Amino acid sequence: MTRATTIWKKELRRELCTWKSSLWLVIASLLLSFTSYLLLTNKELSLLDQTELMWLLSKVIIGIALLVVTIEASGMIAGEFESGTAESVLLTPISLWGFVKGKFLSVLTLWAMLFVVSLPYIIVAAAGSGETLAFLAYAALLGTLVVIGFTAFVFALALFFRSSKNTLTTSLVVLLALAAPALFSGTLKSGPVLQTMSTINPIENVFAALDYILVDAKFSLLSNIQYLVPLLIFCVVTLLFLGYAVRTVSRQGVVQHE
Amino acid sequence: MHDIIVTTGLSKAYDQKQVIHSLNLRVEEGEFFGFLGPNGAGKTTTIRMLTGILAPTGGTVTIDGHRLPDEREEAVRSLGAVPESRGFYEWMTAEEYLAFFAELYGAERMRIDELLAATGLADRKHALISTFSFGMRQRLGIARALLNRPRILFLDEPTIGLDPQGQEDIQRLLRKLNRDGVTIFLSSHLLNEVSSLCTRIGIIDKGRLIAEGTLAELQTKSKMKGGSLTDIFLRLTGGTKS
Numbered sequence: 001m002t003r004a005t006t007i008w009k010k011e012l013r014r015e016l017c018t019w020k021s022s023l024w025l026v027i028a029s030l031l032l033s034f035t036s037y038l039l040l041t042n043k044e045l046s047l048l049d050q051t052e053l054m055w056l057l058s059k060v061i062i063g064i065a066l067l068v069v070t071i072e073a074s075g076m077i078a079g080e081f082e083s084g085t086a087e088s089v090l091l092t093p094i095s096l097w098g099f100v101k102g103k104f105l106s107v108l109t110l111w112a113m114l115f116v117v118s119l120p121y122i123i124v125a126a127a128g129s130g131e132t133l134a135f136l137a138y139a140a141l142l143g144t145l146v147v148i149g150f151t152a153f154v155f156a157l158a159l160f161f162r163s164s165k166n167t168l169t170t171s172l173v174v175l176l177a178l179a180a181p182a183l184f185s186g187t188l189k190s191g192p193v194l195q196t197m198s199t200i201n202p203i204e205n206v207f208a209a210l211d212y213i214l215v216d217a218k219f220s221l222l223s224n225i226q227y228l229v230p231l232l233i234f235c236v237v238t239l240l241f242l243g244y245a246v247r248t249v250s251r252q253g254v255v256q257h258e
Numbered sequence: 259m260h261d262i263i264v265t266t267g268l269s270k271a272y273d274q275k276q277v278i279h280s281l282n283l284r285v286e287e288g289e290f291f292g293f294l295g296p297n298g299a300g301k302t303t304t305i306r307m308l309t310g311i312l313a314p315t316g317g318t319v320t321i322d323g324h325r326l327p328d329e330r331e332e333a334v335r336s337l338g339a340v341p342e343s344r345g346f347y348e349w350m351t352a353e354e355y356l357a358f359f360a361e362l363y364g365a366e367r368m369r370i371d372e373l374l375a376a377t378g379l380a381d382r383k384h385a386l387i388s389t390f391s392f393g394m395r396q397r398l399g400i401a402r403a404l405l406n407r408p409r410i411l412f413l414d415e416p417t418i419g420l421d422p423q424g425q426e427d428i429q430r431l432l433r434k435l436n437r438d439g440v441t442i443f444l445s446s447h448l449l450n451e452v453s454s455l456c457t458r459i460g461i462i463d464k465g466r467l468i469a470e471g472t473l474a475e476l477q478t479k480s481k482m483k484g485g486s487l488t489d490i491f492l493r494l495t496g497g498t499k500s
Contacts, residue, residue, distance in 0.1 A: 006361040010347075018349055084345025088402065090311055091339050092362040093331045250327075253312035255343075 003094040007102020011076070012109060024068050028114050032121045035060045039125075050129050051215045057125050058135065058210045061118045062143050063179065065111055066150060066203070070175050072110055073151050074168035076103050077158040090254045097246050100155055111147045115140060134219045142206045145231045149202055150175070152238035156245035178203045202234040262287040262322050262410055262441050263308060269316035270303055270465075277303055278465045280317065285443060285458075287409070290436045292456030293445040294487075296495050300465040301445045302342045305414050308443070309339045322409055335363075338408030340399045340416050348388040352379055352398055355387060356405065363406040373401040378427060393424035400431065410441045417451060429455060453487040463495045 039053050040046055048056070077100065080086035089099060122139065126132040153174070158167045181197065182204040198204050209227035212218045221228065263285035270278040278300045285291045295301045306312035308319055310326045310333055319326040324333035347355060356370045374380045377397040382390070390398065396416060403411060413432070417425040425448075432455060436442050446452050452459060453473060460470040469479055469490075477483050480490045 003362055006358065010358055013354075014347075014349060080345075084341075084343030085347060086345075087311060087341050087343050088345065088359075088399075089362065091309055091334065091337075091341065092359060092406075093334050093364075094362050095331075251313060253306065255306055255311050 003092075004098045004101035004105065007089075007094070007099055008105040008109075011103060011106035015106070015110065024072070024110070025113060025117050028064050028068065029117050031064055032057075032060065032118055036121055036125070049215075050125075051131070051217075054122075054125050054129065054131065054135055055211055055214045057121060058139050058214065059207055061115075061122070061139060062146065062206055062210075065114045065143055065147060066175060066179075068114060069107055069111055069147050070150060070154055070171045071168065073103075073107050073154040074158065074171050075164040076107070077155055078162055078164040078167045081158075081162040082164060087255055096250045096254055100159075100242070100246055103155065104151060107151045108144070108147065111143065115143065131214060131217070134213055138210065138213050138224075142209055142231070145228075145235055146202050146206050149231070149235040149238045152235070152242040156238070156242040159242075159245040159249050182207050200230055200234075202231055205230050205234075260287055261285065262289075263291075263443065264320040265308070265317060267317035268304070268307060268314050268319060270300075270307060270312070271315045276465060278307070278314075281462075281465075281467050283460065283467065283470075285441060287441055288436070288439055289458055290432075290442045290456045291444065292452035292459040293443060293462065294447075294449070294452060294459060294491060295445075295462035299462045299495075301462060302414055303465075304462065305339070305341070305412050305443070305445055309337060309341070309412055310334060311341075335406060336408060337410045337412060338403030338406060339412040340396075340403050340414060341412075342414040344395060344399055346387045346390075346395060346398070349386065351384050351386055352390075352401075353383040355398065356401060359402050360405050365405045365407075369405055369407075373404055376404075376431065377401045393420045396420060396424070396428065400428065404435070408440065410443065411435065412443045412445075414445045415447065416444070417446065417448060425451070449487045449491055459487070461491060461494055469494050 035057060039048070039056065077086075080089070086099075090096065119136075122135055123132060126135045154167060154171045157170055161167050161170070178201050181201060205227045209224050212224060212227065218224065261284045263283065265281050265283040268278060268281040268283070269276065281304065293301055293304070303312065307314050308321065310319075310321075310330045313327060321333040322336035324336070326333055347358070350358065352374065353370060356373065357367060360367055360370060371380070371383075374383050377400055379394060379397055379401065382394065387395070387398065400413075400416065416432075417428050420428065429451065432442060432444070444452065444456060458470070458472055459476060461468050461476075469476055471479065473487060476487070476490050477485055480493050482490055482493060
């Protein structure tokens, strides 16, 4: 774990030393401020029930986090291969798995930073509803699960592609393909195929769980099990995919033939 | 003296194309071994397999008694490498860069100042790598490779692109390291550099080791008594000198 921590600390320093991370946090807070402003001033949106408003805000928070994490994670590993720095790092006693773990920790830290930025919005939106703690806890839990799943998926792609552009394009297409159905109402998802897709779609599960928790006030973990289980399965599957990618690349060698 | 680098039947194929053909190589401890070959002969691929970052498709590699890839971590502790691809974290200072790698190696931090001084970068330790010239980057790469006090140092074209003064500085440093007992495996296009530094030379062409020995042995093998390394190299690799 020590060497993975070294990678993690290096990534954190990069985040702090360069403008990238700060820019993401500024963009996130601007988007959250804009959403909050709309929720307060827009004629139709301002008529929403408070719980509906909280649900909408939670979707925006997780949507922004997923987008930022996908973009950042796409370049984090592939970028090191492109610039040639990965070769120097992997010539030290660190394993490829340790290298990936360090990167994983830094993506989770970025998610934590984004979550901290969204805290004031959550607290203000949930004030007086009695659901502040549930909102915080479930946004953190569901957000963390979906971020873990997506990061594992993006990292696995990055190990196979070794190209930031290809990783980013593929990851964004997958993110869009999963996020788009989540925006449609349930009545549009008729038929067994669409319903099955809807059941296994991690983003739909996160949004549906938040709806169940915030709007329908079903706070216990047990009552949300139908959403949590598919999410956990998604995490396990993507982590296995990442494990497979690490094993394959380690077996073939961490550099590729030019 | 024992063999510190041993390869047996080392081979590499990409898809159907064989790029390294059953390479048998032995480098003794304390040797300064020069590895020569035309472009695309397989020098970098061989170095990558010897340093454990590229898996062979056949044969074995043993580094300081540790077999790759099973004992990679132990083998990597014995070696330092300046690879062909020289990526640097541009946003770091020289000192931060070496501190990062020292942490990965578990090396002591006092080694950083020692190496910055040895590579002539002491006065630039707080400067960002993005402001470094090519020669300074080369020297920083060598400093990084020496952090763990390696017993074997692999260098892939370490003086390429350097001015004569820069080349001389690096060659002096390499001679000193070799005198101190570090085994050096040097891949270079600069035949004068190889003939002045190396005690033994291997020549690879089209993925096959076509000759190996001291300069005198290579002269005998190529039937060019008194010939320069350039003449020998050209004759053995099918160049213009015949």
